[in-house]
Amino acid sequence: xxxxxCVKQVLDxxxxxxxxxxxxxxxxxxxxxxxxxxxxxxxxxxxxxxxRLKDKNKGKIxxxxxxxxxxxxxxxxxxxxxxDDGIVLTDDAFENLDSFxxxxxxxxxxxxxxxxxxxxCGRQAADWGAGQVGSILGEMLGIPIITLACNIExxxxxxxxxxxxxxxxxxxxxPMPSLITVSSEIGLPRLPGGMGLMMARRKVIPTWKAVDIxxxxxxxxxxxxxxxxxxxxxxxxxxxxxxxxxxxxVEAAGNLAARIIKLV
Amino acid sequence: MSPVSATYWGISGxxxxxxxxxxxAGLFVQRTWFLFRLIRxxxxxxxxxxxxxxxxxxxxxxxxxxxxxxSVTRKDLAGFGHAFLFWGxxxxxxxxxxxxxxxxxxxxxxxxxxxxxxxxxxxxxxxAGLFVTIAIVWAAIRRYIVRPARLxxxxxxxxxxxxxxxxxxxxFLGDxxxxxxAGVTTSWPPISGAIARLLSGSSISNLTLxxxxxxxxxxxxxxxxxxxxxxxxxxxxxxxxxxxxxIFIPLGQKVVIxxxxxxxxxxxxxxxxxxxxxxxxxxxxxxxxxxRCHASCPAQLTGKTLSPREVIHNLKEHLLEAGSAxxxxxxxxxxxxQPKEMLGGVVTEPEIWACTTCGACQEVCPVGIEHVRxxxxxxxxxxxxxxxxxxxxxxxxxxxxSRGNPWAGVQSMRLRGDWTSGLDxxxxxxxxxxxxxxxxxxxxxxxxxxxxxxxxxxxxxKAAGVDFAVLGDAETxxxxxxxxxGYDFQFQVMAEQNIEMFKSHGIKQIITSCPHCLNTIxxxxxxxxxxxxxxxxxxxxxxxxxxxxxxLSNELNSTLTFHDPCYLGRYNHIYQEPRGILQSIPNAxxxxxxxSKSSSFCCGGGGGLMWIEEQPGTTKISxxxxxxxxxxxxxTVVTACPYCLQMFEESIEHKxxxxxxxxxxxxxxxxxxxxxx
Numbered sequence: 050x051x052x053x054x055c056v057k058q059v060l061d062x063x064x065x066x067x068x069x070x071x072x073x074x075x076x077x078x079x080x081x082x083x084x085x086x087x088x089x090x091x092x093x094x095x096x097x098x099x100x101r102l103k104d105k106n107k108g109k110i111x112x113x114x115x116x117x118x119x120x121x122x123x124x125x126x127x128x129x130x131x132x133d134d135g136i137v138l139t140d141d142a143f144e145n146l147d148s149f150x151x152x153x154x155x156x157x158x159x160x161x162x163x164x165x166x167x168x169x170c171g172r173q174a175a176d177w178g179a180g181q182v183g184s185i186l187g188e189m190l191g192i193p194i195i196t197l198a199c200n201i202e203x204x205x206x207x208x209x210x211x212x213x214x215x216x217x218x219x220x221x222x223x224p225m226p227s228l229i230t231v232s233s234e235i236g237l238p239r240l241p242g243g244m245g246l247m248m249a250r251r252k253v254i255p256t257w258k259a260v261d262i263x264x265x266x267x268x269x270x271x272x273x274x275x276x277x278x279x280x281x282x283x284x285x286x287x288x289x290x291x292x293x294x295x296x297x298x299v300e301a302a303g304n305l306a307a308r309i310i311k312l313v
Numbered sequence: 314m315s316p317v318s319a320t321y322w323g324i325s326g327x328x329x330x331x332x333x334x335x336x337x338a339g340l341f342v343q344r345t346w347f348l349f350r351l352i353r354x355x356x357x358x359x360x361x362x363x364x365x366x367x368x369x370x371x372x373x374x375x376x377x378x379x380x381x382x383x384s385v386t387r388k389d390l391a392g393f394g395h396a397f398l399f400w401g402x403x404x405x406x407x408x409x410x411x412x413x414x415x416x417x418x419x420x421x422x423x424x425x426x427x428x429x430x431x432x433x434x435x436x437x438x439x440x441a442g443l444f445v446t447i448a449i450v451w452a453a454i455r456r457y458i459v460r461p462a463r464l465x466x467x468x469x470x471x472x473x474x475x476x477x478x479x480x481x482x483x484x485f486l487g488d489x490x491x492x493x494x495a496g497v498t499t500s501w502p503p504i505s506g507a508i509a510r511l512l513s514g515s516s517i518s519n520l521t522l523x524x525x526x527x528x529x530x531x532x533x534x535x536x537x538x539x540x541x542x543x544x545x546x547x548x549x550x551x552x553x554x555x556x557x558x559x560i561f562i563p564l565g566q567k568v569v570i571x572x573x574x575x576x577x578x579x580x581x582x583x584x585x586x587x588x589x590x591x592x593x594x595x596x597x598x599x600x601x602x603x604x605r606c607h608a609s610c611p612a613q614l615t616g617k618t619l620s621p622r623e624v625i626h627n628l629k630e631h632l633l634e635a636g637s638a639x640x641x642x643x644x645x646x647x648x649x650x651q652p653k654e655m656l657g658g659v660v661t662e663p664e665i666w667a668c669t670t671c672g673a674c675q676e677v678c679p680v681g682i683e684h685v686r687x688x689x690x691x692x693x694x695x696x697x698x699x700x701x702x703x704x705x706x707x708x709x710x711x712x713x714x715s716r717g718n719p720w721a722g723v724q725s726m727r728l729r730g731d732w733t734s735g736l737d738x739x740x741x742x743x744x745x746x747x748x749x750x751x752x753x754x755x756x757x758x759x760x761x762x763x764x765x766x767x768x769x770x771x772x773x774x775k776a777a778g779v780d781f782a783v784l785g786d787a788e789t790x791x792x793x794x795x796x797x798x799g800y801d802f803q804f805q806v807m808a809e810q811n812i813e814m815f816k817s818h819g820i821k822q823i824i825t826s827c828p829h830c831l832n833t834i835x836x837x838x839x840x841x842x843x844x845x846x847x848x849x850x851x852x853x854x855x856x857x858x859x860x861x862x863x864x865l866s867n868e869l870n871s872t873l874t875f876h877d878p879c880y881l882g883r884y885n886h887i888y889q890e891p892r893g894i895l896q897s898i899p900n901a902x903x904x905x906x907x908x909s910k911s912s913s914f915c916c917g918g919g920g921g922l923m924w925i926e927e928q929p930g931t932t933k934i935s936x937x938x939x940x941x942x943x944x945x946x947x948x949t950v951v952t953a954c955p956y957c958l959q960m961f962e963e964s965i966e967h968k969x970x971x972x973x974x975x976x977x978x979x980x981x982x983x984x985x986x987x988x989x990x
């Protein structure tokens with residue numbers, strides 16, 4: 050079983066809100082100094098899902114990441130978790146692509162890699178949070194798409210997927226290959242073991258450019274972009290604190306419940 | 314004439330003597346050979362360097378009994394008892410060789426016995442015997458009536474005390490009857506001589522006296538042989554093993570954490586007996602279950618399941634039980650009771666994660682047992698081979714891995730270099746060089762409360778005209794929390810990166826604010842080729858005061874108590890510098906907590922436990938330590954470690970006594986006491 054996972058390197062979402070700065074002119078985020086970028090938490094969970102499948106069914110995991118050359122750091126992290134190979138897609142032409150452009154680059158890379166049984170993505174990226182790339186990529190590859198998976202099992206030649214819905218979950222069956230986006234409910238990603246860390250340090254992570262994957266220039270042209278950023282602003286945070294009291298603990302709890310009901 | 318030269322039921326006494334000797338010696342050798350083979354199951358470790366110094370150490374510790382006397386306190390005088398037992402019994406051991414072995418077994422009685430030598434030696438033995446007897450009676454009273462918490466009831470202790478008591482009794486009576494039957498009634502030796510005079514004065518016939526003497530003599534001999542057979546089969550193998558353990562104790566740092574061997578592939582750390590080194594296994598034999606570690610372990614005293622005494626004792630039992638199966642080449646049959654899993658069974662995860670690595674156990678251990686590295690060995694296996702650890706540990710390690718520091722999220726609302734803003738500091742950029750680096754540490758750079766101390770430090774250094782630089786946002790974690798949590802790969806990565814960076818900036822001297830950074834960079838980076846002069850800021854400031862570069866002239870009007878951080882005191886022996894600084898402040902009164910200096914009590918934050926959730930117990934370690942500080946009546950508890958400071962602040966707040974006691978970093982006091990120009 051060959052699983053390909055698309056991962057993204059993002060600005061650390063744990064940086065203090067006060068340190069988060071943007072440039073409204075260029076409509077770009079200004080990365081604060083001294084904060085190393087991290088793997089998008091949702092993508093890390095997709096890697097965890099793949100590792101669990103590998104633990105049970107054996108197979109191979111290939112990681113692709115589109116971004117700067119530094120994305121090799123997050124790819125190496127996934128290798129230490131249990132992935133077998135990693136590739137970084139970096140090219141000036143890949144910069145500032147929208148979801149559609151990104152999915153196109155990823156699809157070209159996946160086609161170059163060759164045969165696969167499953168493609169995994171995080172449910173969304175931890176920076177822009179559009180949640181589009183997975184679905185568009187599935188379309189481009191021409192394979193079934195299942196979003197928001199919280200459990201994946203292999204049953205013979207098919208996949209059994211538990212998918213999060215608003216009021217619970219549904220269980221779906223899909224053929225291989227399919228594309229699945231993984232939701233946080235799948236559980237905490239593993240901490241790499243000593244073996245994994247050692248293997249990952251030794252691995253070579255190749256870099257592919259636009260020409261390597263045969264990406265057409267027109268598809269990467271910003272003029273053909275499907276989306277346009279018209280404005281960028283930092284949301285203002287407002288928090289109010291209201292003390293709910295009561296003579297007894299039971300009464301206080303009752304008052305609190307009544308107040309919450311009013312809010313919903 | 315000696316009892317051995319007589320004939321019994323037609324058999325020569327010599328034959329009886331040597332037959333029993335050979336049987337006993339055989340049993341002794343059989344057992345010690347078995348124990349030796351078990352030790353050889355352990356991995357190799359080189360502890361054979363500086364043998365002269367090592368033997369010298371052992372003699373100094375054992376012969377002078379410094380090992381047991383060093384732990385004597387007003388509350389625990391047992392060390393005296395052990396010393397008297399040891400000295401007294403050593404004399405008896407000598408006497409067994411001379412009087413029983415040479416005089417009896419080799420028929421040299423006519424040369425050795427009856428002269429001044431015998432009279433003098435017997436007199437010394439009488440007095441020694443008296444001390445041994447008193448020590449044994451005292452030990453019995455302590456063990457069975459007083460029952461201090463550190464002692465555990467065991468049949469073995471009772472048997473050995475009975476044996477030693479029996480040996481003393483047989484010495485007095487045997488010599489008494491012997492002297493009486495020979496018609497000697499001198500006043501020396503005092504006790505057996507008195508018994509002899511008593512017997513001579515009675516109407517017992519000389520022949521009866523002689524018969525009783527012979528019987529007692531043989532009884533004495535058999536008891537000595539039984540003792541030799543029993544010792545290596547009981548916890549008193551301590552007598553044999555601890556002598557060697559004292560030879561092989563670490564010569565430098567007490568807590569030695571070795572890097573992961575390069576050839577290690579899958580099984581990291583310790584999960585089974587063969588993963589220990591031979592020294593670790595010798596440690597187990599050396600333990601006499603005295604329980605001093607048990608009584609000083611902060612985890613144990615706050616009701617956690619961890620007891621260093623039990624860990625060592627249980628591991629020994631496991632070694633003796635499971636080890637014999639490992640010695641036999643055929644595979645163990647699976648049917649009846651496989652030996653317990655060592656990691657998880659003999660030593661459990663809650664015990665392993667309760668340790669703060671404070672080193673109090675090793676400090677008090679009279680025989681040089683290395684507890685901490687065993688715990689870290691277990692952690693290595695859990696984190697690196699099994700990925701089994703508390704969620705809080707995982708979070709910390711993930712943060713170190715992806716963010717370069719153990720703090721993240723809501724715990725830290727700052728960025729690494731933030732504290733430097735507004736200060737005129739030399740911040741090292743790529744290619745810059747400096748001689749002296751002020752290494753701030755993650756907590757000092759990121760956590761609001763500790764940043765205050767960092768700022769004070771920078772001001773003090775500047776005021777003293779120190780030429781130093783900082784790394785600002787380029788600084789990362791030293792790796793300590795990862796190493797203590799057993800995740801050594803992460804530590805190794807950070808150590809190598811930092812060493813390379815230090816070298817690229819031409820750094821010669823590093824001043825650390827955190828004792829954990831101090832210990833790591835000073836004592837553990839050399840394992841990876843990083844040799845720098847590393848000093849703690851308390852040493853550095855003490856030096857600045859000595860050079861008159863800092864004058865502490867403002868009055869303080871405060872009663873202070875200094876809390877020794879484990880990694881400053883026990884790990885790096887810096888006790889005097891912080892006290893010297895505080896004492897040089899006008900009107901500052903320094904009081905000591907009952908547990909201070911080398912017996913200081915951990916704040917609860919070491920060993921990664923600043924981030925790893927404290928195991929359930931009766932109270933938090935930090936809360937117990939706060940009580941120690943309160944008992945002194947001081948208004949300020951001073952420390953020199955960012956973890957300790959946080960722990961004290963948290964427990965002061967928890968108790969709601971902010972008006973009664975405040976916690977300060979020593980550097981904050983220094984800054985306040987410096988003359989404002």
